[in-house]
Amino acid sequence: MSSFTIGLAILGGLVLAGLVAWNTWTSRKNTPRQPETMPMPIEPTGDGTAAGERLDPVFDVSPLPVMEKKPALDALIDAITPIVVESPVSGDAALAAMPPTRRAGSKPFAIEGQNESSGQWEMPVAGQRYTAFQAGVQLANRTGALNEIEFSEFVVKVQAFADAINGEPEFPDMIDEVARGRELDQFASAHDAQLGFTLRAKNAAWSPGYVQQYASRLGFVAGAIPGRMVLPATTSGSPPVLGLSFDTQAAMADDPAQSALRDVTLSLDVPHVDRGEQPFVRMRDAAIALAASMDGLITDDNGAVIRPDGLDVIGADLEQLYDTLDSRDLSAGSPQARRLFS
Incomplete structure (x- = not known):
């Protein structure tokens, strides 16, 4: 075999080795890193696992604590409507009269009752009695400020609730509340x-x-x-x-x-x-x-x-x-x- 042929063979071997090394490096680079496995203790555990066997890590998937939901109407961010009733209303009656949705357009609203026993404002509860009610619609959120259409929808839903419990709502002025919503939205957008x-x-x-x-x-x-x-x-x-x-x-x-x-x-x-x-x-x-x-x-x-x-x-x-x-x-x-x- 001539020296030229030998040289080509060596060169071909080097190229092949280079390709193998490059493919190996590329494969390692593209293979996602895996979590470290955790070795078992040397002593047998009694659960059928061999001593020294390696296990994949186990992650805590326990459910997160659920936040307690409270209406908590606040005049700072809600347009609030008091609802006067002539006599105490049962929680069951109030719940039956609630509108099917708690939104007016893109704004959430809530209806609270003043508990006859505790005097506290709360979401009506079956078995309790309430001496007054109040409804509130949020003035602004990340979708924007409360507008006239949303305020009107709020009025319609609250009026229907008040009629069902023989109550009398006292709605705030729409122009004033919409203006408050715009001011609050401007502040929120800037901060x-x-x-x-x-x-x-x-x-x-x-x-x-x-x-x-x-x-x-x-x-x-x-x-x-x-x-x-x-x-x-x-x-x-x-x-x-x-x-x-x-x-x-x-x-x-x-x-x-x-x-x-x-x-x-x-x-x-x-x-x-x-x-x-x-x-x-x-x-x-x-x-x-x-x-x-x-x-x-x-x-x-x-x-x-x-x-x-x-x-x-x-x-x-x-x-x-x-x-x-x-x-x-x-x-x-x-x-x-x-x-x-x-």
Whole structure:
């Protein structure tokens, strides 16, 4: 065999080896990272599992606490109509007279009764008696301000309820209430804040289980929707502090381990979370910790990398927003703020 032929054979072998190495590297790069498995203790567990066998991590999927729903009408954000009755009305009668829906257009409304025994305003309850009622429609929410059509729909529904219980409503002036709604909407629009950071994989993609494992180490638990995790508040019954979401289809795939995630989103609905929870500090720390442990970058919606000092600037701006909300009796995390910014 000539030296030329030998040289070609060697060159071909090198090219083939290079292709194999490149394909191996590409395959590893495109294969999503998997969660770490956890070794069993050396001693037998008695459940039929062999000693030393490795198990996949188990994530807490316990249901989140459900917030207690209270009408809690407030003149700050509601147009309220008192309803006078000649004699106490049973809770059963009040419930039977309730309109089928609790919305006037895009605005929620509620009807409360004053309990004869406690004197407290509450959603009517069967077996109780009520000496007065009040109805209220929300002046503004994230869909905009209360308008004349919505106010008129509210009047029609409340009048029907009042007629059914032999009550007399005292409606406020529509022009005044619509004007209040516009002013409140202008304030809310100028002071709303929904923050989001995107964590992007630098190299290899992530599997849903990989994301869940690292997020669970920071206190996140499974949310009600596939592909969503939440960081619970320290106070039971309060809304979650943070959300972490990724592709729902990837989470629902037949084999989620093969689903490749290139990014996940951390979110904070500022007006919904009490300032005392330090939500932005926890959001910043979670973003930095996840980026470090998962080999990722913190970016904005446009893909621009956000540095730690940039996160601190956002936090300083939020402190001013909290102060402004406090000054309007719409403190972040309060029932009024959660209703207005919804």
